[in-house]
Amino acid sequence: MDSALPAPANVVAMLGQSSLMAIMETSPVGIFYTDDRNQCLYANPQFCILTGLGLSELQRQGWLRAVHPEDAQRVRQEWHTAQTTGQWFQSEYRFLRPDGSVRWVYSQAQANQDETMLSSGYVGSCTDITKRKQTETELRRYQQAVESASDAIAITDAEGQIVYVNSAWVALHHSPTAAVFHNRSLGHFLSDPIAFQGIFSTVMVGQAWQHELEFTDHQNNLIPVFLRVSPILNPPHQVTGLVCIATDISEHKRIESKLRQFTERLQQQIEREQLLNQLSNQIRHSLETPITEIITLAIAEIRNLLNIDRTQFAWYKPEMSSTTWRVAAEYSTPDLVLHSPVEAARQWQALTPQLLRHETVQLEATEVMTESQQQLLRELGYGALLIIPLIIQHEVIGAIICGHSTPRLWSDPEVLLIQAVVDQLAIATNQTRLYTETQAKAKELEQALYELGHTQTQLIQTEKMSSLGQLVAGVAHEINNPVNFISGNVTHAHGYITDLLELIDCYQQEYPSPSSAILETQAAIELDFLQADLPDLFRSMQVGVDRIKEIVASLRIFSRMDEAEMKAVNLHEGIESTLMILHNRIKATGGRPVIKVVRHYGELPQIECYAGQLNQVFMNLLSNAIDALEDTPVQTTPTIEITTRCLPNYQVEIQFQDNAGGIPAKLLPRLFDPFFTTKEIGKGTGLGLSISYQIVTERHGGRLVCESEVGVGTRFTVTIPIMQMSAEVA
Template identity: 50%
Template sequence: MDKDLETYQQRMAELEAANQTLRAQLAAEHQAHQHTTQELQQVRHELQSLQTQPSAQALYWVLDNLPAAAFWKDHNSVYLGCNQQFSKAAGLASPAEIVGKTDFDLPWKREEAEWFRACDRQVMESNTPELNLIEPQRQADGNQYWLETNKIPLHDSQGVVVGILGTYMEITARIEAENQLKQLNEALEQRVDERTQELQSSEARLQKLAANLPGLIFQFRLEADGTRSFPYVSEGCRDIHELEPDDFVRCFDLVHSCDRDALEQALQVSALTLSGFHHEHRIMTPSGKLKWVQTIARPEQMADDSILWDGLIIEVSDRKRAEKEQQRLLSILEATPDIVGICDAQGNHLYLNQAGQTALEIAAEDLGQVKIQACHPPEILEKIETEALPTAIQTGMWQGESYLRSQSGQDFPVSQVILAHRDEDGNLEFLSSVMRDISDLKQAEERIRQKEAQYRQIFETVIDGLAIVNLETGEMLEANPAYYQMHGYVDQASIPSNPGAYIHPDSQPIYQEFLTTVQAGHTFSGQTTNIHRDGSLIGLEIKGLPYNYQGQPHALCVLRDISQRVKLEAERQHQEQALRWIVEGTATQTGEAFFKTCVKHLALALNMQYALIAELIEDGDQQIGKTLAFWNGSDFGENFQYNLAGTPCYNVAHNHAICCHDHSIKEQFPEDNVLVTLNAESYVGIPVLNPGGKFLGYISVINTEPMEQDVELQVFILEIFAARVGAEMERMQFEQALLASTEQIQQQAQREQLLNQIANQIRISLNLDNILDTAVQEIQRFLEVDRCHFAWYIEANHNNDGYWHITSEVQVAGLSSFIGKHAASSFGALTDRLLQQEILQLDDISTVDDDEVKAVLTTLGNKSMLVLPVYAESGKFGVISCIHSQAVRPWQDHEVDLLKSVVAQLKIALNQADLLAQSRARAEELETILTQLQKTQSQLVQSEKMSSLGQMVAGVAHEINNPVSFIYGNLTHAKSYTQDLVTLIESYQQHYPNIPPKIVNIIDEIELDFLKDDLPKLFQSMEVGTERIREIIKSLRLFSRLDEAEIKQVDLHDGIDSTLTILQTRLRAQSWRPEIQVIKEYDDLPQIECYAGQLNQVFMNLLSNAVDALEELDQTRTWQQMENEPSIIRIQTQLLGQLKHPAVAIAITDNGPGIRKNAIEHLFNPFFTTKPVGKGTGLGLSISYQIITETHGGTITYNTETGQGTTFTITLPIRQ
């Protein structure tokens, strides 16, 4: 309600202010009206007094200086005159035009004119003035205005009414203000009614609100003397304070003793600063209940200096207890080392205890900016979102392990519990989570897991046999693979469970001793003989020790085959060496280097004499092997090819399978000359396939001795090499295909580049010769032919026979040029074929059937030739010829297609060139006409403008000169008269020292001594002013000779000086720049014959442009820069007597920014300007150029330098 009241009061104040403003405007308008009436009466008296004066000028001077429009009519309402304000409103050029007109001749509406005339008649017939008439009028600008009109009858010397005098003032603004005031008053009254109703309704709502609030509303007043009272207290005080409203002042006695000082201090601060009062304190009710209450109030200074608080008191005991309990729980959460957090359903942190802030590296003030999603690694976040949260939301809780991620990116495992909390309606309110860092536990588990894995790996991979034996039953419970292998078995299922079954009888006592010793808790060491599955005997070294297996005592038995120790060691070393060779042989090399390295290390790894890698070549029905690398035992051999028929390599290639012959290979393949040459005894070949099974080649290893090594190991090594070789061969094939594809793409790009080059040339220039030159150059470069040229066919006429005219040609060095004309008859039937638009493709001229054509082309030295005809719509015909002279050149289809595309582009170029020629001829004709029209129009416009300007300037100068001459001529007399009066006064003062007091007072009032001292200065100032006006008038009269048509002898310096005088206002200092300095360096010039007015126009244009340039520069400079380097215009004249015809030169130089390069070539063009719109027409320099060159037979040149300035130099002959 208070807020509404404030708004209402503010709005009332605004309306009242607007009302006062309008009243002030209305009063001002009324005062202006009274003033106008007074002035009208004064004018009437002045008119009557001026009737006896001969000076009409004085009358018009009075009328034109009236602030109101004035007019006078005769007894028929015909206008006799008016002042300037009235003629302007009537749309007349001057008051003189009003004479003889009636209101019907003026721009008023007809009904307005009739109304004005009716008022005139009423005034004249009643011989009574009509004052303060409010009437509308449409004036010359087409707008409707409100006028306050006064009309007074005019009388002759006999008192007879002979006409009417009227004045009016435009009061449209006042009428609108009065209307607006009326509307505002109506709106104000309506708003007052509305606010009264709103206040009544608001008061009722306040009473209802106070009765239903869970607290009490009060008004507390603190008087200036400290007296306290409660003007209003709601009934809630009974429930909270157990006090009646009229006894509520006792509430201060109920305040807890520990809270009284704080309450009083808060109340004083609020009273002193008039700031809001917010306080919580305890009270002890009369019944002995301790309660927490919260007080919120806003103070306001009253007119009697008392302070009134409007406020609310509510009980917050429950909230305080909850806050205390919450603080207790919070202290527990903050003290726990576990991470406790709360978030909403969108993942926004609502709470995170200190342990969580430390672990996640999140400051308390940044908690709201970090979402839950940023506290988990991505893979864990997916688990949280897809498993944990849905489970918690559905069942109320999820428990498991996850990972957290700190702000620095450090991940650590946690044991996590997520709880979903719902409100009374069952809606999800928030989620809480308790997490414990289990990094130490995870590390311990990982160490155990690693140890177990390590032990298992050792158990599975150790070369010694390991077995776990039950000491009670003597059965083997588990063994490692080495144990099974050394006995010839595969796994536990295939070996007898009791080791005694494969222990040699001689070693059975040793086995019993082993069991007894270990069962006693001791370690056993010894040797035993076991029986292999194939019946052979195995000498073993045995060691036993106690071992706890699944909570029961067992024996761990370690067996080592000492009979094979040496052999195994040798094989291990060989395997290690073979692996090194495999790594070296398949190192990251490519191409031929890879294949050579591969065969060398393959032979070393398999201990073979020869090794080769080959690819398969299909040659008709034959299959040929082509080696890519060959190792001959000590070095790399030369690559070779051989027929695979009757060789073991044929089986590899045909069956795509490994072929192995461990001995007698020559006898098995007697037709294989390679095996015979190499004296081969054993052979292993393996196919090289890609991942899709495609055959790429093969690898063969050959030895001069039978194989003794493990064949499986050799095959394994070969498979490794084959996989690597296959990858390399496939890479090389892909590389070759890529190169071929790249070459095709490059060819296509080159073809498109050629066409684009020709098309761009057509778009850029449309110059047919340039297009043809570009075409033959690009075709010769792209096709790499010996010669390429373009020839026109010129048909036979009565002057000459038909011929071929070669206009564009490119040929390789050493070939002569064919540029020129060649008779068509010399080419025989070749010309006829081309005229039939036949494409002539001759791959080998020696094979041409037509002997005549063959002979002609052979004579020209051509061996291959490709000719395409080019027809234009205009009937022109030509050919593009590509010729090879040094060797036969078969033409490819893509080359022919390319030339066809080029021919299509050339046909477009021919057609566009014809159209361009036609367009240019027409454009040149139109441009000539347009230029002449623009030139004529600009001359007419400028001539008319300057003629009008000259007439106006001359008239103004003449009108000003008369009164100025009058003033200037009388200044001398006035100065003399004044001096005589001063002398007389001084004489009086000398001879009559006792001056009467009245005269003394007059002397003091007029400050006689100051007047005597200041009068000479005043006259001197007036003389200087009139001299300046006379100089300006002289300059204006000189400059006004713009429309003089005859040639006169004039002094150029006078014309320049008069122009400078007119431009003086632009040259003097401005608020933003210093004065532009003008330096005149005049030579002794004779008078020259010229059109003086036109030359003055040229000087004005050049000097104005110089000022514009300097102002443009100064706008970019500081005041200090302008003072250090002032803007200067230098004017130099010189007599050029050394010329054949004597002449004079005038140079006008400025130190401005210079003329921009892009504007120089257009400088004298009509309508070209660098100035903003509205500041320049672009005709100044163009017309100046015509005046100097065409009218006076002189020259005008310029010299400009960027940043240095511009000089315009004019030369004029002395005699025309």
């Protein structure tokens, strides 16, 4: 203690009794004084207020009588203990005032000793703690509410360190005790700790935050919760902590997941039913719809519906030698390698015996697969394969093949769906067969009459084309012999003339002053001109010979007399040979500028076809386009555009488009009828397009379509398969 300050006893002496009395009378703390028999000798006004009794009543009854009955026994015991042990009396208890109100007090008392060190009484004080007790009661009530809450609740300090968690928080994290959370950051328990920075920055500016996220329990399991974080603000509105309320939404998420799965299954079922209904509708109208279109629709919808990398349909052809399967339609993701029909079928040829037993091939990357099955999947580049045979009258006639590049399991609903599609295709195929047989009987007479007239027309045209082909081939052969003779001798003649010119030049150098007779002869024959022009003359002769060779080659390619059977050829060569033959008609004439030929050639493989017949088609279509351009004045350059490209399902497309006047729409339906022509009398027979249509559709199983718009132009589109196969459905 500072020596400059007086001792408490000295202060009391300095103040005097009257000053001390004034202090006690005005003190906000209750002060009382009792004798050694607990008789109240003095109580200041604040003590009287706390007890609700006046000084006389306190002196008469004693202050212990004002203690609440529920606390009285305990307080008397504590007072007695303090008296007997000489210790301080300290206790919290209640006064029950006459008006029924209660005041909580914190009381302290000390024995008052005289000069002989004997107790002459007690002096004490009572501090009103009613508000504190009420606050504590409220806090206990809140704590009980928080502890009994089903939501997990945590409180952090202003730094985000956890200072309190309720039992639900402990249970949510599957922790044995709440102690593991204290003094640890809230972000420590988030699956994404970085997210805590966003939460903390939002709440620290006084705003609430709420969102769904995931907690991590002490076993690193993820717990989905809906978290709400609010700031705790002091009176200056400063953030002193955070209140975090987390609602466990695991069950909600589980139900939501089940609902989503149920919805997905329901949607898949709806889509499957729609697919089957669509196929059923197609089958009901399959007499008008080709079976190939129904098959194409089916495999496309299966791939899209089941999200499979590749779906195929193949016909079973036991009469073929190389492979007994031929892929007729295919849909796949763009990044998969597109195999040829033969190669695609050869890869799973080994599965034929199982399919012929009417068994479904279901290969999945599981432990039950044999080594040969695993090897087959590796060779095919698949992680899973499903093949379901198409059976009609106990015979396998085709199959649907589903392949996926990564491992997957074929679920029972998926297999049942594809089986249902196969059954629908079997109905459609059988229905088509029966309809074909029935219609064949009904149309025999009509077909015979048609074929008679058609055969007559065909014989005439065939004989004409055969004679033309023989003539062209003969002319080409006859021209080829002398051309080869000329071509071979032009080279030698050029050498001879070169030697002679060199000799003349040598003479001129050795005899620079020839006789007058030689000079007259040089002037007469224009020797200088001959020496300059002869090399150019021979080069022109060589160019002419080469041109004749090209024409002869084009005639031979066009006639194809040595390729009457079906074989794989380059279609672009046939088109170019036709253009070579028509070169004279393409050139400018007195009333028309040169016809511009624009080529848009795609990359085409070798096409299996009757090359001579297709060249005849190209000739007819190009000739018609040239005729149209000659008959119709155009404001722009007369143009023929030739476009070739590959199509899905192993087909190619060739388009011939002109910018002539076009064909009226009412004439288009009759365009391919025999003897129908839009040309003037004497200019057309009406057989060119009819024969072309027959060659494309009947001989090659393709399509020939005409689109035209008056004033714009006409486009003929030829579509044929890359490989020719017999009709899939007899």
